[in-house]
Amino acid sequence: MLNQLTVFIQNTEGRLAQLCRVLADNGINMHSLYVADTVDFGVARIFCDTPRAARKALNNAGFRVTVIPVIGVKVPNRKGGLADLLELIDSTGVNIEYGYCFSVNQEYAIDVLKVDDDHNDMEAILEKAGYELVKKEEIYQRD
Numbered sequence: 001m002l003n004q005l006t007v008f009i010q011n012t013e014g015r016l017a018q019l020c021r022v023l024a025d026n027g028i029n030m031h032s033l034y035v036a037d038t039v040d041f042g043v044a045r046i047f048c049d050t051p052r053a054a055r056k057a058l059n060n061a062g063f064r065v066t067v068i069p070v071i072g073v074k075v076p077n078r079k080g081g082l083a084d085l086l087e088l089i090d091s092t093g094v095n096i097e098y099g100y101c102f103s104v105n106q107e108y109a110i111d112v113l114k115v116d117d118d119h120n121d122m123e124a125i126l127e128k129a130g131y132e133l134v135k136k137e138e139i140y141q142r143d
C-alpha cells in the first residue's frame with residue numbers, strides 16, 4: 001500500500017502553481033499529479049517521494065491535505081495491459097473508485113488505484129495473478 005496526497009485547492013488562477021512551488025521549495029519530488037476540477041475547487045492527487053514532508057509543507061502553506069491509501073501496480077507497457085488489470089479487478093467484484101497511470105519506462109507503467117475494498121486483500125489477489133506491486137522503497141525517500 002502506498003500513500004497518495006489529496007489536496008483541495010481553490011479553482012483560481014495560479015493556485016496549482018503555488019502548490020507545486022511549495023513542494024519544490026521543500027525539496028519534494030512529485031512522481032505524478034492528477035487534477036480534477038469543479039466550478040469552485042479542484043482536487044489534486046499527488047504521488048511523491050516524501051508524503052509526510054509534503055503534507056506538512058502543504059498544511060503549513062494553508063492547503064487542506066488528506067492522505068489516502070492506494071495501490072501501485074506495475075502493468076506491462078503494451079496494448080491491453082491496463083484492460084487486463086481492470087478485468088481482473090472487475091472479476092473480484094471490487095469497485096475502483098478512481099485511478100491514474102504514469103509511464104515509467106518501455107517495460108511497464110504504474111497504475112495507481114483507489115479501491116473500495118481492503119487494500120491488503122486486493123494486493124494479495126494482484127500478486128497471486130502475477131502482478132508486481134510498487135514497493136514503498138521504490139518510491140519514497142526516507143520520510
